[in-house]
Amino acid sequence: MTVDDHPVFRGGVGAMLDTQGDMQLVAEASTGREAVDLFKVHRPQITLMDLRLPDISGLHALELIRQDFPDARVIVLTTYKGDAQALGALKAGACGYLLKSMLCTHMLDTIRAVHAGQRRIPPEIASEIAEHAGYDALTLREIEVLRCVAAGNANKMIADQLSIKEETVKGHVKNVLSKLGANDRTHAVTIAIRRGFLELH
Missing domain, CATH: 3.40.50.2300 (Response regulator)
Structure with a gap:
């Protein structure tokens, strides 16, 4: 089939x-x-x-x-x-x-x-x-935060959208950068798209 x-x-x-x-x-x-x-x-x-x-x-x-x-x-x-x-x-x-x-x-x-x-x-x-076998996978929440980052949102806007504290968003972004081995937010988004965590629509 x-x-x-x-x-x-x-x-x-x-x-x-x-x-x-x-x-x-x-x-x-x-x-x-x-x-x-x-x-x-x-x-x-x-x-x-x-x-x-x-x-x-x-x-x-x-x-x-x-x-x-x-x-x-x-x-x-x-x-x-x-x-x-x-x-x-x-x-x-x-x-x-x-x-x-x-x-x-x-x-x-x-x-x-x-x-x-x-x-x-x-x-x-x-x-x-x-x-990438040695790296931790991204959690669903981290992928959500990264999706908001990819859409160009600042931490405060992401916090409002996901109904979480801005500090929490910063923590998630920090974890994402570490897990993906990224230098900054833009680099993290690029890696996430290449590895298939994020899709370009």
């Missing part, structure tokens, strides 16, 4: 699968909720799931599917190389992780490997995860 909100992309993946004698596309979903519903009906052996979907995220859809079907084999598709996204997907139970730019060269091999019970992560993402 393919899960992606772009029909052209789903069509391209379907066309590649059609050329393979040992693969068959049983369902296509354009949203996360549709993916959860279609999974229950078709029980695909492999699901290719985009992380960015219009309703719920691919990560949430993956979690919902695996609640009912713990053996579900899901390969996450993304345009992001960041380790935070990859780690989140792997913790949620993804068996594979593919960058959309690699589909032509690695998709079929990855599907076969995951079907055979292996896990597949591209080397550049694996090295990104390894590089």
